[in-house]
Amino acid sequence: MKAARQETTITTEERLQEPANLSVREWKNKIFKGIFTAAAGFSLLMLIVLILRIFTQGIGYLDWNLITSFASRNPSDAGILAAFVGTIWLMAVTAPISFILGVGTAIYLEEYANKNRFTSLIQTNISNLAGVPSVVFGLLGLTLFVRELAMGRSIIAGALTMSLLILPIIVVASQEAIRSVPTNLKEASYAMGATNWQTIYRVVLPAALPGILTGNILALSRAIGETAPLIMIGALTYIAFLPENLLSQFTVMPIQIFNWTSRPQEEFHLVAAAGIIVLLAMLLLMNSIAVWIRNKFQRRF
Amino acid sequence: MMADHSNTPIHKMIEEKASKKGMANVTETLMPKFFLVCAIISILTTIGIVFTLVFETFTFFQDVSVVEFITSPDWYPMFQDPDFGIRPLLLGTFTIAFIAMCLAIPVGLASAIYLSEYASDKTRRTVKPVLEVLAGIPTIVYGFFALTFITPLLQTFIPGLAIYNALSPGIVMGIMIIPMVASLSEDAMSAVPQSMRQGAFALGATRLEVSLKVVLPAALSGVIASFVLAISRAVGETMIVTVAGGANPTADLDITSSMQTMTAYIVQMSLGDAGFGTTVYYSIYAVGMTLFIFTLAMNIIAHVISNRFREEY
Numbered sequence: 371m372k373a374a375r376q377e378t379t380i381t382t383e384e385r386l387q388e389p390a391n392l393s394v395r396e397w398k399n400k401i402f403k404g405i406f407t408a409a410a411g412f413s414l415l416m417l418i419v420l421i422l423r424i425f426t427q428g429i430g431y432l433d434w435n436l437i438t439s440f441a442s443r444n445p446s447d448a449g450i451l452a453a454f455v456g457t458i459w460l461m462a463v464t465a466p467i468s469f470i471l472g473v474g475t476a477i478y479l480e481e482y483a484n485k486n487r488f489t490s491l492i493q494t495n496i497s498n499l500a501g502v503p504s505v506v507f508g509l510l511g512l513t514l515f516v517r518e519l520a521m522g523r524s525i526i527a528g529a530l531t532m533s534l535l536i537l538p539i540i541v542v543a544s545q546e547a548i549r550s551v552p553t554n555l556k557e558a559s560y561a562m563g564a565t566n567w568q569t570i571y572r573v574v575l576p577a578a579l580p581g582i583l584t585g586n587i588l589a590l591s592r593a594i595g596e597t598a599p600l601i602m603i604g605a606l607t608y609i610a611f612l613p614e615n616l617l618s619q620f621t622v623m624p625i626q627i628f629n630w631t632s633r634p635q636e637e638f639h640l641v642a643a644a645g646i647i648v649l650l651a652m653l654l655l656m657n658s659i660a661v662w663i664r665n666k667f668q669r670r671f
Numbered sequence: 672m673m674a675d676h677s678n679t680p681i682h683k684m685i686e687e688k689a690s691k692k693g694m695a696n697v698t699e700t701l702m703p704k705f706f707l708v709c710a711i712i713s714i715l716t717t718i719g720i721v722f723t724l725v726f727e728t729f730t731f732f733q734d735v736s737v738v739e740f741i742t743s744p745d746w747y748p749m750f751q752d753p754d755f756g757i758r759p760l761l762l763g764t765f766t767i768a769f770i771a772m773c774l775a776i777p778v779g780l781a782s783a784i785y786l787s788e789y790a791s792d793k794t795r796r797t798v799k800p801v802l803e804v805l806a807g808i809p810t811i812v813y814g815f816f817a818l819t820f821i822t823p824l825l826q827t828f829i830p831g832l833a834i835y836n837a838l839s840p841g842i843v844m845g846i847m848i849i850p851m852v853a854s855l856s857e858d859a860m861s862a863v864p865q866s867m868r869q870g871a872f873a874l875g876a877t878r879l880e881v882s883l884k885v886v887l888p889a890a891l892s893g894v895i896a897s898f899v900l901a902i903s904r905a906v907g908e909t910m911i912v913t914v915a916g917g918a919n920p921t922a923d924l925d926i927t928s929s930m931q932t933m934t935a936y937i938v939q940m941s942l943g944d945a946g947f948g949t950t951v952y953y954s955i956y957a958v959g960m961t962l963f964i965f966t967l968a969m970n971i972i973a974h975v976i977s978n979r980f981r982e983e984y
Contacts, residue, residue, distance in 0.1 A: 403878070414798070
């Protein structure tokens with residue numbers, strides 16, 4: 371006790387001297403404010419450098435020819451047609467699968483599940499899945515879909531792998547959207563004699579839909595940029611035909627960009643930059659749609 | 672409709688109603704089951720991942736002993752007399768992750784302090800979307816940026832820098848992870864109640880002292896958890912290191928030359944070097960298993976830190 375009191379007196383004495391240091395402390399505050407601001411500005415700067423650099427590299431190869439031709443040995447002829455169509459195929463198949471699985475899981479967790487160990491197991495499991503490296507999902511896809519289920523290196527195998535990869539993002543976003551629907555809407559529906567499912571289908575889902583859609587689009591834009599899992603399941607790096615059905619072999623834009631980036635010739639790096647511009651433009655479009663849906667349709671309760 | 676019903680006897684109407692109710696009952700019992708199946712698929716995914724990794728790793732360990740995998744200092748899978756020691760890959764992975772953290776932790780934390788303590792509402796509303804954009808850029812783009820911009824840039828300062836090296840992907844990975852550290856740390860710091868800040872301000876503390884001595888300690892569990900999650904993300908990151916890090920599994924810590932990470936090895940082998948059924952083919956699963964264990968452990972640690980050590984106000 372005594373020692374403690376002594377300590378207090380010492381610090382009090384120190385405190386009394388501190389007003390003299392006030393200007394020093396304020397200077398420190400100013401300097402650190404500069405450092406913190408610079409740190410936040412660093413990210414902004416890097417984003418600008420990244421985008422400027424890629425545009426200056428790729429703009430020369432960015433023309434209609436890029437989108438309408440297949441990959442080629444000759445940089446000036448090389449295009450991303452197969453990869454572009456492959457990406458659209460892959461997204462068209464991934465979107466409904468991941469939507470049904472993800473929203474279904476979210477509805478189960480938010481509307482049906484009891485608070486028990488099984489429910490919390492699913493919830494913990496989903497947050498752990500979100501942290502699994504994408505390349506490990508690729509290993510799962512390679513073993514399960516490509517080999518065990520004998521789908522081969524096909525669009526459907528890629529889409530199923532991608533669906534599982536983005537499932538956690540969709541579940542969490544959909545859960546948040548469903549949770550934000552106020553209880554009194556549901557209670558009103560029940561009071562009118564609606565059943566559980568009728569309430570979900572006609573009241574909860576319509577109200578939560580903008581949030582759910584936004585989450586789904588953002589998850590898909592993550593999937594569009596994923597490279598590693600698709601390399602794992604064996605999406606091709608050179609392809610000169612368009613996929614015809616679910617079992618066709620395919621390539622996607624990030625893989626085509628990866629292929630060009632790993633070539634030693636400088637020209638191919640420029641073509642890769644042009645490909646990146648197209649990829650970033652697609653992402654920008656999807657994100658804008660997501661933001662637009664959120665602003666236009668989301669009701670605040 | 673109403674007129675029709677007025678002529679039908681009451682018992683018919685009740686029967687009709689009951690049959691409709693039967694239909695509704697079917698959907699009523701069917702839908703929850705369908706949603707339960709959806710939810711179970713997420714668990715099946717985890718089981719699938721674990722079983723895949725365990726089975727194929729087991730096959731690998733029938734050719735290569737576990738002891739060699741853990742203790743052998745070399746990783747030369749394609750040699751006539753192959754060596755399968757995970758150590759060089761682990762070293763490469765953690766070296767590059769360490770470089771990334773040296774950038775991401777200070778800059779990310781400082782950005783978080785700025786956003787949570789110094790920035791006005793308006794600035795925050797412009798800076799946060801920028802961070803989100805940075806976090807949403809595909810990793811292959813970062814890989815391209817590392818190889819064609821950062822590496823040549825660094826070569827002007829460090830003449831001995833190889834084209835494929837550990838430094839450049841480490842730095843770019845750091846840039847990629849800053850938004851993650853910043854936004855998770857900022858969430859933790861914003862959750863510290865305003866009254867604690869006001870208390871400190873009332874005692875004459877400067878904003879810096881409030882940030883570092885009041886807010887940061889109070890938010891420490893969340894901040895540390897964000898660091899651990901960031902490391903886990905860096906360890907699992909694939910395309911940057913594949914593109915810019917090269918493919919040389921080496922045990923010496925020279926960051927100016929090529930190093931190979933676990934993820935880069937998995938991608939390199941699946942690009943065509945490994946035939947199905949060979950030991951090399953199964954080695955990607957053993958490496959994948961190691962990667963999975965490390966990232967899972969770190970995610971669990973982050974979870975425990977943020978829950979167990981959270982200060983409740």
